Amino acid sequence: MEVGLAGKTKTSYMYLDLDSEIISKAKDIKLLLTDCDGVLTDAGVYYSNLGEELKRFSHRDGMGVERLKKLANIETGIITGENSNIVNKRARKLGINECHCNIGDKYSKFLEIIERKKIHPLQVAYIGDDTNDLELMKHVGISACPADAFSRIIEIADIVVDNKGGHGAFRDFAEILIECRLK
Numbered sequence: 001m002e003v004g005l006a007g008k009t010k011t012s013y014m015y016l017d018l019d020s021e022i023i024s025k026a027k028d029i030k031l032l033l034t035d036c037d038g039v040l041t042d043a044g045v046y047y048s049n050l051g052e053e054l055k056r057f058s059h060r061d062g063m064g065v066e067r068l069k070k071l072a073n074i075e076t077g078i079i080t081g082e083n084s085n086i087v088n089k090r091a092r093k094l095g096i097n098e099c100h101c102n103i104g105d106k107y108s109k110f111l112e113i114i115e116r117k118k119i120h121p122l123q124v125a126y127i128g129d130d131t132n133d134l135e136l137m138k139h140v141g142i143s144a145c146p147a148d149a150f151s152r153i154i155e156i157a158d159i160v161v162d163n164k165g166g167h168g169a170f171r172d173f174a175e176i177l178i179e180c181r182l183k
Contacts, residue, residue: 022158025141026180029074030123034170036080036087038129039146042166055086058166064174065094072181077113079106081132107135127173129153129165144173
């Protein structure tokens with residue numbers, strides 16, 4: 001375990017050393033919600049000469065979605081401010097049914113999801129990287145962010161994972177939840 005920015009504990013799932021409160025909370029998680037740009041992607045966007053938008057996703061993060069479901073029975077959902085068919089295609093490929101694009105108020109969408117699924121806010125984990133994730137992160141059981149998240153997000157996150165967005169940050173958090181569930 002090493003100390004990251006703003007004195008936050010950075011935890012690698014390979015060297016898991018979380019306090020008992022986080023481990024206990026992780027055992028109750030039923031849904032992991034994630035932002036897309038800056039978590040599942042590196043926050044970059046590419047445009048071709050024809051105006052085609054491209055995003056880069058990590059296959060390792062995709063494996064994290066699969067492992068969460070298989071090993072810990074935790075569903076994954078995406079809430080993003082972007083209106084992107086690319087995100088919808090990625091979600092379908094990964095079997096993610098909760099994919100919400102073009103969301104201006106992520107916290108309100110979160111409330112709608114937990115009401116529909118009849119789960120408590122503390123049964124949800126969230127990983128985000130920027131100011132539009134802040135309010136939602138304050139109301140979940142466990143919050144996390146990539147190593148390269150906005151400084152205010154790093155300050156409030158329960159866990160700052162080792163990897164950057166689009167480079168395994170989601171997978172890091174997924175593996176932490178899986179390991180806590182198996183303890």
